[in-house]
Amino acid sequence: MTAGSVDRPPILVLGLGNQLLGDDGAGLRLLELLEAGQGRAANVESLGGGTPAVEFIDGGTQGLALLGTIENRQGLLILDAVGSGSAGEVHSLDARDLAALRARRASTAHEGNALELLEAATLLGVAPARTVVVGITPAMLKTGIGLSPPVEAALPEALRQAGLALQSLISSLTA
Amino acid sequence: MARKIVVDPVTRIEGHLRIEAMLDDGGKIKxxxxxxxxxxxxxxxxxGRDxxxxxxxxxxxxxxxxTVHALASVRAVENALGIRVPPNADVIRNIMFLTQMVQDHVVHFYHLHALDWVDIVSALKADPAGTEALAKKVSPKWPKSSEGYFRDVQNKLKKFVESGQLGLFQNAYWGHPAYKLPAEANLMAVSHYLEALAWQKELVKIHTVFGGKNPHPNYLVGGMASALNIEGDNxxxxExxxxxxxxxEEAFSIVEDMYIPDLLAVASFYLDWASIGGGLGNYMSYGDVPQRGIGDPKGYLFxxxxxxxxxxxxxxxxxPADASQIQEEISHSWYKYPNGSQGLHPWDGVTEPNYTGPKPPYTELDETKAYSWLKAPRWKGHSMEVGPLARVLIGYASGRAEFKEVVNEALGRLKAPPAALFSTLGRTAARGLETKLCIHWLLQEYEHLITNLKTGDSNTADNRKWDPSTWPADCKGYGFTEAPRGALCHWIHIKDSKIENYQAVVPSTWNASPRDAKGQLGAYESALIGTPMADPSRPIELLRTIHSFDPCLACASHVFGPDGESLAEVIVR
Structure with missing residues (x-):
């Protein structure tokens, strides 16, 4: 079976993180909000044949096991906590930013990392054609469910940027 | 003068682990x-939850x-409520369990541990024709072994390295003198690294079939939620x-024709590691893969x-239910117990953090005081190693024919005595050998399921005790499994239909345990002693032994980008 079977939506929105660790769950909360708000609208514009354009998946903290989920998508939007900047800061990272991040990174502490997932996909030649990351800088990464006030306050802006990113992925699909 | 090495965090593991090691004058860890x-x-x-x-x-x-935590959890609740799941539920759980084990072990070998033994960068210098000759000798049944194939892989790797982004391969000590494989063998290993990477994402599709959603499959107290119907549509x-x-079947070929031959070939270059890294010599397994229900340990395949x-x-x-057998101590851990530091059985366990260490970032910790966020679990007061080596040794020592066969065959091929198993190499080999057993059991369990379905048994759950009104007001249970990294158990206390107390003792808590009140070392600590270090600023030997345990510190914190992750800092003093 080849990757990226034809019946899969060409765009994937992948939420990453652990909602048992406070703000590490920011990406999953964004996923929920984006799917509830834009998901339906986005999928109205489904491609011919009834296959929806966008799939929403909660990837948790899975690492390489997500390779099959992202492979050969035309567009990938990752929603995650982003480990730089000040608490509650919203980030939108495109391909160039991601390349810069990779070059700066000396090593990683764990395998369950989105950068490594993307690198593995690149190495195998199955990376999505376009990848965008939208995320929020966490304030609190402690055991517990729920987001901190600065991250909670950043949700509307993050949601707006995630929505724009998704629209852009969809329009490059039809272009 | 003695020197100290600090590795913090240890990389290519899940979670955060810090190792401090003292060296003697000869450069060995003391x-x-x-x-x-x-x-x-x-x-x-x-x-307080349901x-x-x-x-x-x-x-x-x-x-x-x-999957393993979900499995331990439903088993704990079923044990507390006295639920016996139907045979199909056990079979499906076994299939999920064995799938996880095979996937996890292959990924560990190729993607986390192999880089300790295989110099990826040296593969660029290999002669692909030489690799073809080697591959045909080492793994004659594996189809992809032509010179052209290896040349393609080499070109792909060259492109990757030339892009200036080593990425996945960034974090190793390329060119270190402790690497012993010829360039041609390194190229073969890189090729199989890529094969395993592409394959592992296929195997987990089994979880999607039975668990419904990926990557977080559904479990159910009382059985499994999988609806079975050979002729149904939904x-x-x-199909x-x-x-x-x-x-x-794909996994069979990966394990038998690629992983095991590679493991034995790599091991033959590193036989000195059959006498390094043994450590405690105490091993524990709860057992798993029940054939007659979880209540009958004699029927476990492990x-x-x-x-x-x-x-x-x-x-x-x-x-696990005997309070005098398993206890967690906290004399060297950042927790407090209400009644001093006497060890507690997990049913009575308390998780109250009490950080008394230095203010981060610190340069060193004091082994005479508390120095870890892990508690120190003990079996009848002894430190234990858990994981593949423990399982294989217990299977072997119990006289199980399947275990004896795979162990004796591997020892014969390497011309090594059974004592070679008590080592870093033994641990790494045991992981491969149990993968071989697991892939055979996986096929066997699949055939059980088909047989059951063909005889008309499609029942997967017993929901007679689903309603809390059927539960006792106060009950306790435990649920265990053998996770890829070793013995895992959850203990639950249910009171008035709610969780009153819950404790999980995970494999890496056993293996990465700090000292206890008697000063006994944990499994990692003990295994490191005696390890020779050629170059303390590039501590590959230390990493070989630690990685041989497949550490999983499981904090699963997961921040995107570079700044949330401290660099793998190696400090030598």
Whole structure:
């Protein structure tokens, strides 16, 4: 079976993180909000044949096991906590930013990392054609469910940027 | 003068681990401290919740071992409520369990551990024709072994390295003198690294068939939620089952024709590691893969037991319910117990953090005081190693024919005595050998399921005790499994239909344990002693032994980008 079977939506929105660790769950909360708000609208514009354009998946903290989920998508939007900047800061990272991040990174502490997932996909030649990351800088990464006030306050802006990113992925699909 | 090495965090593992090692004048490790630097505390989140939901939270404890925590959790609740799941539920759980084990072990070997033994960069200098000759000798059944194939892989690797982004391969000590493989063997290993990477994402599709959603499969107290109907359209039908079978067959070939031959070939270059890294010599397994229900340990394919002091002549019994057997101590951990530091059985366990260490960032920790976020679990007061080596030794010492066969065959091929198993190499080999057993069992369990379905038994759950009104007001249970990294057990106390207390003792808590009140070292600490270090600023030898345990500190914190992750800092003093 080849990757990226034809019946899969060409765009994937992948939420990453652990909602048992406070703000590490920011990406999953964004996923929920984006799917509830834009998901339906986005999928109205489904491609011919009834296959929806966008799939929403909660990837948790899975690492390489997500390779099959992202492979050969035309567009990938990752929603995650982003480990730089000040608490509650919203980030939108495109391909160039991601390349810069990779070059700066000396090593990683764990395998369950989105950068490594993307690198593995690149190495195998199955990376999505376009990848965008939208995320929020966490304030609190402690055991517990729920987001901190600065991250909670950043949700509307993050949601707006995630929505724009998704629209852009969809329009490059039809272009 | 003695020197100290600090590696913090240890990379290519899940979670955060810090190792401090003291070297003697000859450059060998003479003492070591293993520190979990992050607090988890899932237990705190579960208090007061519905026991039937616990598995879904537990599934999120760890980014890698999702299924094993869910399995331990539903078994704990079923044990507390006296539920016996129907045979199909056990078979499906076994299939999920074995799939996880095979996937996890292959990924560990190629993607986390191989880089300790294989110099990826040296593969660029290999002669692809030489690699073809080698591959045909080492793994004659593996189809992809032509010169052209290896040349393609080499070009791909060259492009990757020339892009200036080593990425996945960034984090190793390329060119270190401790690498012993010829360039041609390194190229073969890189090729198989890529094969394994592409394959592992296919195998987990088995979880999607039975668990419904990926990557967080559904479990159910009382059985499994998988609807089975060979002829149905919406249920798990023959088409879905055929997909499972094809994935099992692919895995067979990966394990038998690629992983095991590679493992033995690499091992033959590193036989000196058969006398390094043994450590405690105490091994424990709860056992798993039940054939007659979880209540009958004699029917487990992985037998349960304890081996002390490397004595393969005796396998003792282990009982997770016995308060005198398993206790967690905190004399060297950042927790406090209400009644001093006496060890507690997990049913009475308390998870109250009490950080008394230096203010981060610190330069060193004091082994005479508390120095870890991990508690120190002990079996009858002894430190234990858990994981593949423990399981294989217990199977071997219990006289199980399947275990004896794979162990004796591997020892014969390497011309090594059984004592070679008590080592870093033995640990790495045991992981491969049990993978071989697991892939055979996986096929066997699949055939059980098909047989059951063909005789008309499609029942997967017993829901007679689903309603809390059928539960006792106060009850306790435990649920165990053998996770890829070793013995895992969850203990639950249910009161008035809610979780009163919940404790999980995970494999890496055993292996990465700090000292106890008697000063006994944990498994990592003990295994590091005696390890020779050629160049302390590039501590590849230390990493080989630590990685041989497949550490999983399971904090599963997961921040995107570089700044949230401290660099793998190696400090030599």
């Amino acid at each position: 003492d070591a401290m293993s520190t979990g630097t992050m607090w988890r505390g899932i237990e705190v989140i579960l208090k 026991p039937r939901d616990a598995w879904a939270f537990c599934e999120r404890i760890c980014g890698v071992c999702t 249920a798990i039908n023959m 879905r089952l055929n997909l499972v079978k094809s994935k099992i 037998p349960r037991g304890v081996i002390l002091n490397k004595n393969l002549g005796e396998v003792m019994d282990v009982d």
